[in-house]
Amino acid sequence: MTLSLYIARRFLKSFLIVAAAFWGIIFLIEMVEKIRSFGNAQIGLGRTAVLAALAVPQSIYTILPLLVAMAAMLLFIGLARSSELVVIRASGRSALRMLAAPVAVALILGVLAVVGFNPIATATSKRYDELAGRFSAGDVQSVSVGSGGVWMRQGMGGDDGTQAVIHAARATLDATKLSRVTFLIFAPGEGPVRRIDADEAVLSPGAWQLSGVKDWTLSGSENPELSAKTAPAMTLGSDLTPERIRDSFGTPSAVQIWQLPGFIRGLEEAGFSARRHLVWFEMELALPFVFAAMVLMAAAFTMGHARFGRTGAMALLALGGALGIFFLRNIAQVLGENGEIPVVLAAWAPPAIALMLALALILAREDG
Numbered sequence: 001m002t003l004s005l006y007i008a009r010r011f012l013k014s015f016l017i018v019a020a021a022f023w024g025i026i027f028l029i030e031m032v033e034k035i036r037s038f039g040n041a042q043i044g045l046g047r048t049a050v051l052a053a054l055a056v057p058q059s060i061y062t063i064l065p066l067l068v069a070m071a072a073m074l075l076f077i078g079l080a081r082s083s084e085l086v087v088i089r090a091s092g093r094s095a096l097r098m099l100a101a102p103v104a105v106a107l108i109l110g111v112l113a114v115v116g117f118n119p120i121a122t123a124t125s126k127r128y129d130e131l132a133g134r135f136s137a138g139d140v141q142s143v144s145v146g147s148g149g150v151w152m153r154q155g156m157g158g159d160d161g162t163q164a165v166i167h168a169a170r171a172t173l174d175a176t177k178l179s180r181v182t183f184l185i186f187a188p189g190e191g192p193v194r195r196i197d198a199d200e201a202v203l204s205p206g207a208w209q210l211s212g213v214k215d216w217t218l219s220g221s222e223n224p225e226l227s228a229k230t231a232p233a234m235t236l237g238s239d240l241t242p243e244r245i246r247d248s249f250g251t252p253s254a255v256q257i258w259q260l261p262g263f264i265r266g267l268e269e270a271g272f273s274a275r276r277h278l279v280w281f282e283m284e285l286a287l288p289f290v291f292a293a294m295v296l297m298a299a300a301f302t303m304g305h306a307r308f309g310r311t312g313a314m315a316l317l318a319l320g321g322a323l324g325i326f327f328l329r330n331i332a333q334v335l336g337e338n339g340e341i342p343v344v345l346a347a348w349a350p351p352a353i354a355l356m357l358a359l360a361l362i363l364a365r366e367d368g
Helices: 001-037 044-062 064-081 084-090 095-136 241-251 262-268 274-283 287-302 309-335 341-364
Strands: 142-146 147-157 161-172 177-187 190-203 209-215 229-237
Touching: 001 044, 001 064, 001 095, 044 064, 044 095, 044 229, 064 095, 064 309, 084 095, 095 274, 095 287, 095 341, 147 229, 190 229, 262 274, 274 287, 274 309, 274 341, 287 309, 287 341, 309 341
Parallel strands: none
Antiparallel strands: 142 147, 147 161, 161 177, 177 190, 190 209, 209 229
């Protein structure tokens, strides 16, 4: 038990060292990138540092499996060079029994990453997007999906700064065709000035084509209903494009793990495909097992005696194996999102394959 706790502490210390080193490196890279991107905005070094700090957690979260693999490599190479590994093996402890402690720590780190670090990374990423949009002073388009339907915000395509909030009961998969839709138009400094209801709205280049229209003028009218107009069709300016709508949904990683089930239900109720988010949700649930597979893959190549030499070559092989798992997971994610393979297979097959391969390598190298 004492030995297991010692190995667990060593692994945790290695992970913290690797994570801190990469945190600093990524922060410096983000600083340089933000200085380049926001140079014309003249936001100052302090705000640039804030933007860089907000961007770091999401980047760290993306490469966490690789950090776990590097921490495991650092642990086993350190144990081998100090001859502690030789003593442990000479005491009769098997490789699999010795690996129980770092694998357990990896599983715990995976659970903490999903339930704790995921919401932090998501929140800082959203805050970064808000500040970046404010500093760049660009037009903002956003899409929100819930049980009440689809909500959008857009510019009207003019230079007067007029914005429109759009609500639709249902939409097509690309949100370019809306049903039972309401446009609430806001003028700068005046509030809502116009409301338009339509049975259907279809997005064309630079405008919405409305059908079954009722138009209310809200500004300067004591009774908008008396002055309301109806029309079989209407064209309403818009600066939205299908690409901007798709980008406004953001990646599934922009939604906190706790909010994903409700977000998925909202997408499906609004008529959108939630497959990307389903794949991401299942992959997040499988993340602790990916961490465990990374530890075993690192151990398969670096848990050897230092006197045998080839430490550098073994470390490179371990890193190559970890990268292989990482990219296999990404490929499976793409295949799952495109519907080429089932969602469960896309999420759980990579860690299962990696675990079996790593265990096979460890058992093949095990003495006796």
